[in-house]
Amino acid sequence: MTRVALINPNWTYGGSIYFGCRQPHLPIELGVSQWMLREQGHQTLLLDAHMFDLSIDDIRSEIRSFAPDVIVITTAPTYLFWRCAPPELRVPQHLAEALRDLAPRLIAVGPHGSVTPRAVLRKLDVDLVVMGECEETLLKAVDGRLDSAGLCYRDGSRLQVNGGPQAARFVDQPALSWPSEMVRRHHHHHHRFDAEPVAPGCEVEASRGCPYHCTFCAKDNFRNAYRKRPHDVILAEVDQLIAQGARYVYFIDEIFLPDQQLLQGLVSREIQFGVQTRIDLWKPPLLELLGRAGCVSIEAGVESLTPEGRAALEKKCRMTTQELADRLVEARRHVPFVQANLIEMPQDDDAVVQDWRRQMQDAGIWANDPVPLYPYPGSPDYRKLWGEPDDQAWERAHDYYLTLFDRFSDVQNERPLPLRELELAR
Numbered sequence: 001m002t003r004v005a006l007i008n009p010n011w012t013y014g015g016s017i018y019f020g021c022r023q024p025h026l027p028i029e030l031g032v033s034q035w036m037l038r039e040q041g042h043q044t045l046l047l048d049a050h051m052f053d054l055s056i057d058d059i060r061s062e063i064r065s066f067a068p069d070v071i072v073i074t075t076a077p078t079y080l081f082w083r084c085a086p087p088e089l090r091v092p093q094h095l096a097e098a099l100r101d102l103a104p105r106l107i108a109v110g111p112h113g114s115v116t117p118r119a120v121l122r123k124l125d126v127d128l129v130v131m132g133e134c135e136e137t138l139l140k141a142v143d144g145r146l147d148s149a150g151l152c153y154r155d156g157s158r159l160q161v162n163g164g165p166q167a168a169r170f171v172d173q174p175a176l177s178w179p180s181e182m183v184r185r186h187h188h189h190h191h192r193f194d195a196e197p198v199a200p201g202c203e204v205e206a207s208r209g210c211p212y213h214c215t216f217c218a219k220d221n222f223r224n225a226y227r228k229r230p231h232d233v234i235l236a237e238v239d240q241l242i243a244q245g246a247r248y249v250y251f252i253d254e255i256f257l258p259d260q261q262l263l264q265g266l267v268s269r270e271i272q273f274g275v276q277t278r279i280d281l282w283k284p285p286l287l288e289l290l291g292r293a294g295c296v297s298i299e300a301g302v303e304s305l306t307p308e309g310r311a312a313l314e315k316k317c318r319m320t321t322q323e324l325a326d327r328l329v330e331a332r333r334h335v336p337f338v339q340a341n342l343i344e345m346p347q348d349d350d351a352v353v354q355d356w357r358r359q360m361q362d363a364g365i366w367a368n369d370p371v372p373l374y375p376y377p378g379s380p381d382y383r384k385l386w387g388e389p390d391d392q393a394w395e396r397a398h399d400y401y402l403t404l405f406d407r408f409s410d411v412q413n414e415r416p417l418p419l420r421e422l423e424l425a426r
């Protein structure tokens with residue numbers, strides 16, 4: 001039996017290019033890992049320093065009293081943001097440094113190490129880095145099976161990398177249970193704009209991965225292949241959250257695909273929910289069912305208003321721009337908040353884009369002012385620019401992105417800083 005502390009750091013984002021949501025969310029990857037470790041007889045402590053707003057001193061004191069053999073630190077604020085994590089490792093670096101003397105082994109999990117394991121091992125000064133979806137590989141690491149694929153560790157002065165990033169089975173993951181105090185503190189309703197939260201909101205994972213391969217999407221090293229949990233398990237997890245007081249869940253699925261049976265199961269439940277999806281996959285009757293099931297927020301990636309732009313992004317979209325607009329309008333008839341995401345593309349004329357945004361706004365749909373995307377290491381866009389990521393991949397992507405910054409600074413309040421200014425030098 002090993003004592004394992006799993007920690008979600010207390011995230012801060014000053015100087016970061018991070019454009020994702022800054023509120024705390026359930027650290028699902030740590031929740032699943034905890035369940036698996038317990039099943040194998042290990043003692044665990046899941047410490048969500050973000051949800052509980054814990055200082056480094058608070059965390060040290062909790063960890064000291066738990067006296068773990070292994071400390072696990074995630075480098076991204078929950079699975080929801082692995083594809084768009086803060087590039088800098090500042091927060092996990094400070095945490096790892098503060099906890100170094102409190103356990104014999106420190107392990108990092110997350111999107112960074114999934115792509116550049118050596119750089120993460122060095123920057124965090126941890127003993128092991130897990131590559132890919134972490135749950136099953138972490139179990140092997142805790143059991144000391146260092147020859148397992150998906151692990152990076154020090155072997156004397158050498159850094160050993162075994163195989164590449166691994167995927168978890170996921171489909172047999174039973175309903176997760178979260179401590180009631182954690183649910184109670186989860187005030188935030190992710191990506192909800194139609195109403196103020198009056199009860200807790202949580203996150204649930206119905207499926208993992210996506211069958212598409214858009215060029216900007218950094219999912220190739222984790223959450224890549226599409227897998228889905230059985231309906232009864234998903235609904236059991238939702239029921240437990242409802243029993244704990246939650247009235248909203250966000251499905252963190254990369255792509256929430258139409259599923260009549262799941263939606264029908266949600267219709268009768270006292271829960272509202274949000275999803276991210278592709279609007280071209282939803283036919284009108286299913287959009288009606290989606291709204292009736294309780295969906296109050298849709299985020300749909302349209303990305304480009306020209307077929308050429310969508311083709312350049314490998315969207316594999318069979319609809320015309322007008323058909324996409326019509327489908328968004330149809331969705332808005334049933335769901336109170338619908339967002340169409342746009343990316344700045346050379347194929348799209350800015351005046352046409354602004355006009356389309358106005359048309360969408362008149363129809364009650366929010367479409368963002370397009371911005372170029374960060375070429376995340378591990379995404380096809382990164383590979384197109386620089387080939388396979390090496391140990392400098394994050395610095396390279398970051399420097400490139402900062403040169404684009406002035407063109408879209410209206411979406412950020414402060415100028416982001418280079419990684420070398422955000423991270424501890426290692």
Ligand code: SF4
Pocket residue numbers: 209210211212213214217218219254255278301
């Ligand atoms: S549809 Fe979404 S999740 Fe799937 S590859 Fe494209 S951006 Fe990524």
